[in-house]
Amino acid sequence: MAITINGNGTVSGITAGLTAAAMPTGSIIQVSAQAYDYTSRTLTSTSYVKLTTDLDVTITPTASNSKILLLGQVSFGMNYSDDSQGFAVFRDSTELKGIAVAAAESTNNNKVGMTGFSVLDAPGDTSAHTYSIFGKVASGYELYLNYAPGYGNLVTAGTSLIALEVAG
16 A cells, blocks of 8 residues: 555555564563662661562563563662672562672771662563562671661662563
């Protein structure tokens, strides 16, 4: 069918819109609402616990071969020299990937750090999934989310998470 520009400004012979199924591999199909958290929290658990439900992002893939690209940052402080804390990204209740962390040390083992991360997940279905950031510390230690007590309770940059669906 020929494409025609009509006298009244409308166009015929063309279907408007590009469906998710028609997007080429690697295209961003949808973006979830970005979750931010600036609340100061203290973490003492030696096993992974969800940092906060405020950082949950839920996304429903439009196709079973889609990937979910997670982008985020974790802002933290600690007051010990053992870097045995850890963060991880979870899909629902499944751990996907640990997040490498680095902290700058000052006097008396007071540290402040921020780490950015990306995780590419392949859930393999079209069900809604909730992605979250979890954290843990070594026994007897504390980790401070979004603040650094050794720096006069300095509020750090905050923690965030966003999910994007990528065409498979």
